[in-house]
Every structure is written in structure tokens, then in C-alpha cells.
Amino acid sequence: MLAAVQAFHDKHRFRETGGEELTYRVALMAEELGEISACVSKGKPKAELAEEVADLLILVMGTAIAAEFDLNAAFWEKMEKLMQRRSRMVNGRIRVSEFKD
Template identity: 50%
Template sequence: MDHPKQEHLSDEHGVDGSWETMMARVAKFHHKHDFANPENNGHDMGYRIALMVEELGEFSAAITKGKPQEEAAEELADVLILTLGNALAMDIDLEDQFHKKMDRIMQRPSRRGGMGIRVTEYTGEPE
């Protein structure tokens, strides 16, 4: 699905849709607010997971309450920003891990579960 290019305040920062640009912008945000400082807990994964749950809840509410797609998109962007920040906090090359995971899951079969299709190694059989 193609979306029209929108003007953003961030266009001055070289927004090009690349992984490197997104990671650099999140890193700049972390630096601006001194997330790496242990006193700020900005890289504490327990805290970051709580923030992820909060943002997933906001995204879920936007969907289940039938809010405009623009609101759901903003909440989903929050989830992505936190996910990229988690990779920074944990010093994980998330782009590399993304491609490795996609290579693996592309080889998996899909199964129909109680709520819809799933792509998983889980068979429901006892191990």
C-alpha cells in the first residue's frame, strides 16, 4: 500500500525512511534526555517494558474503540520508537536481528488458531 509523502517538521533532519535514520533519531532523543544516565532509568529494561505495555494498551484502545486511523498510527509509532530505544538500551543490532528472524519465520508453516492465522513453531503437542 502506497502512502503519499507527508511534510514533517523532521524533513530538515534528512528523513529518508532508512533504518539508520530512524535509529539515529531515536539515539538523538535518548541523548537529549540523558536516558543512559542510571539516575534517569531511561535504559532500565523493567521500566522500558512497563512503557511498552502502556503504549501497546494505548494502541489497543485506539483499535478497539474505533478511533481514527491517524490516532492508531501515532500509538503504533510510539511502540516502534520504544522498540528501537530498547535496541539502543540493550546494544542490539535490531536490523540484523530483524532480518535473521524474518529468514527463519518465512520457513515456518501457518496454522489456524482459535482467533486466526498464526505462523509459529508451536504445534500444541506436548514436548
């Protein structure tokens, strides 16, 4: 998947044309979260939700490319930390966080 996103960036020359500017990418991710929210809150078909989540995933991978960090390594480092955390019910829903008692 990461190679496909890299090819997309290369095809459209994102690095040379502002497509890898991080503030811009954050705005695009916020826009996609809004579209995901609309899918959920309006009960749109799962296919539409899947497409919007895929858009966000592509943007996340592209942000790793733009910021020049190893997303795979970052993922596994974070998962290791998350697996060590406690969970707690907060307002009737499970939450896994660094709780400060």
C-alpha cells in the same frame, strides 16, 4: 529512524537518568500496547492508532539502543526463521508459529 531515536536518548540523557533501564522500558511498551488496544477497540481514527504504533516503534528501537544489540540484524535473523515456518488456521485466523504436533 534509529539515529533519530539515538539523538532523542542523547538529548534527554536517558542512559544517565534511568530512561534506558530495561524493566522500565518494558512497562512503557505495555502501556503503549494498551493505548493501541484502546484505539482499535474504541474505533478511534487511524491517525491516533498510527501515533500510538509509532510510539511503540520508538520504544522498541530505544530498547535495542539501551540493551546494546543490533536491531536490524535481529530483525533479519528473525524474518529468516519466520519465513521457514508453517501457517495454520487457529480459531478462524491465520497463525504462523512453531507448532508442536
